[in-house]
Amino acid sequence: MNGFVERLAAVRRQKGMTQNEVAERLGVSFQAVSLWERGETSPDIEKLADLASVFQVSADWLLGGNAKENLMIDFQDSLSDRLFDEGRMYTYVKTYATAHQMYQTAKVLPYVRSLHEGQVRKGKDRVPYIYHPLLISCHALALGLDDDDLVSAALLHDMCEDCGVAVDDLPVNERTKQAVALLTNTGGKSEESLERYYAGIATNPIATMVKLLDRCNNISGMATGFSAEKMVSYIKETQRWVYPLLRRAKNELPMYSNQIFLIKYHITSVAETVKHL
16 A cells, blocks of 8 residues: 555544545545545545545645644635645645556656746736646646646646756656657747647647646636736637647547547637637
8 A cells, every 4th residue: 555545544543433434524435435545546636635624634644644733724715816725736646646656747746846946927926836737737637637748748848948947857758758848839929930839739649738738727817917918819829829729639639539628618618708808
C-alpha cells in the first residue's frame, strides 16, 4: 500500500470510525471508502478536503505524512479570481499521480511550484501563477485525461516562456518535451507566426489537448483580469485560431471526442455570452 492508503486507514481506526460511518459523513457509498483504503481508486479533490476535515488533519498530512494538525485554508467566495485553492489542487494532483503511478507528473509538480515561485496571475487578487497550470491539470484529470505525459505537459506548458527554461532542460521524457516545445510561442502575435504556431500544435495530440484546456481556463477567467477591449480581442483570437483547432481535433482525435465536446461547449458558450453582452 502507498503511504496515503496506510494513513487513511490508520487515522480512521484511530478516530474509532467504521468505513460506513466515514461514508455517511462524506455522502458516499461504503464501497467508495473501501476502494480508497485498498488503493484501487482515489478521492477527488473535494472529497480529499472533506476527509481531512472529518479526521481533523491536513490534506498534506494525508498525502505526505507532514503537519498532522489541520492546516486547511478556507478562501471566501469573494475571491473571484480564485475559484479553487491552489494548495488543495496541488495535493489532489499529487495524490492522484501517486495512486495511479503517474511518476513523471509527481516529479514535475515540485519543479513547477519552485520555478513559478513569486509569479502571480493577472487580476485584482494577485493569485499565485501556479494556480493556472494546476487548474488545467485538475481539469484534465476530471475529464479522464490521465495520461502521464499529457498532465506533465499541462503543468509545464508555460514554463519555457515564463521562466526562461530551455525545453531540453525540462525533467521529462521526449514525448512531453515535444508537446511543450510546440506549446511555446517564440514567434510573437503576427498572423504568420500564429498560423505556424497553431499548425504545429495541431500535429500533436498532447499539445492540442493542453492548448484547448489552456484556452478554456483563460476564457473562463478573463472577466477578472481583462478589460472590455481585451475580452473582445481575446474572443476574436479564439474564433480565429482555437475554433479551427477544435474542429480539427474533433475529426482527428476520436479517442478524445467526449472531452473535446465538453471543452468546445464551455469555450463557445462563454464566448457567445460575452459577444451578446
